[in-house]
Amino acid sequence: MIVPQMGVGTFRLGGQTVIDSIKNALNAGYRAIDTAQIYGNEVEVGQAILESQVNRADIFLTTKIWTENYAADKLIPSLKESLIKLRTDAVNLTLIHWPAPALGVDIPELMEHLLEAKKQGLTEYIGVSNFNIELTQQAIDHIGLENITTNQIELSPYLQNQSVVNYLQANHIDVTSYMTLAYGKVLQDPILLNIAAEQQATSAQIALAWALQKGYAVIPSSTKPEHLISNLKAQDIHLTPEQMQAIATLDRNAREVNPSELAPVWDI
Known part of the structure; x- marks a missing residue:
């Protein structure tokens, strides 16, 4: 994988709260940070990195382009503005935040502009977010897998x-x-609690361990240092095939984030 498997998210965090969260995460050992233009916290994220004891070169930093900056004359300037806010010459990864088909977004054209940002050295890697299979294939077909x-x-x-x-x-x-924790809704699930007891872990650690074992990168956020440390320990948990199968039965297609004007037609 290129994306570090364990990172820290910053969604819905701002001001001193996000600064403290990132500094605590970096102190705990995290080396990947996820933010976005629409989160409104890129300045604070940049400040937290600057104030930390961790070199920028050791951090994998991700941001996402918001829909209002998808136009040909806005994407690259908006990313340059993000870099100023983040106090860095380049981010490690830049994503298209939502495909927004209801807004008439042209995915091939959008990806071309994002690829140009990569060619200009503004971002090391590029990718997408919230894309379904069809739209991901469009991106692949236009700029290459x-x-x-x-x-x-x-x-x-x-x-x-x-x-x-x-x-x-x-x-x-x-x-x-x-x-990955579904706004905390999975934390009281009886199956996860039972597995947590078997593993001498928390249900949050079990949910994260499930995702890690499936080969995913995860970016949970927390304002509490003890939770940041606890989440990291999910990397040390190995779930048995039986436990993985038990978690597989929990799938209920329960989506927490589904903005009608931004989301694609989801694959079932």
């Missing part, structure tokens, strides 16, 4: 999205899972 590093999609024990995962993994595209 070698240029699609990841598809960041919602995945949790309650939304396992196996058809998309199978497609991405067959094409050797990294799968990045967001909302």
Whole structure:
């Protein structure tokens, strides 16, 4: 994988809260940070990295282009603005945040502009987020499979999205899972709690371990240092085939994030 398997997310975090979260995460050992233009926290993310004891070169930093910057004359300037906010010469990964078919987005043209940003050295890698199979294939067909590093999609024990995962993994595209804990809804699941007891772990660790064992990258966020440390320990858990199969039965196509004007037609 190109994308580090364990990163820290910053969705819905701002101000001093996100600064503290990132600094605590870096102190705990995280080396991948995920943000986005629409999160409104790129300045704070850049400040946190600068104030940390970790060199920028040791951090895998991801941002995402928002829909209002998809136009040909806006994408690259907006990414340059993100770099200024993040206090870096380049990010490691830049994603198209949503395909937004309802807005009439031309995926081939959009990917061409993103590839140009890569060619200009503004981003080391590029990829997509929230794309279905059809739209991911459009991106591949236009700029080449070698240029699609990841598809960041919602995945949790309650939304396992196996058809998309199978497609991405067959094409050797990294799968990045967001909302892996489904806003915390999976944490009280009896099956996960039972596995947690068997593993002497927490249900959050079990959900993350499931995703890691499936080969996904995860980017859970937390404002509590103890939770950041606890989440990291998911990397040390090995679930048995029986435990993995038990989690497979939890799939209920329960999607937490589905904005009608931005989302594609989801694959079943």
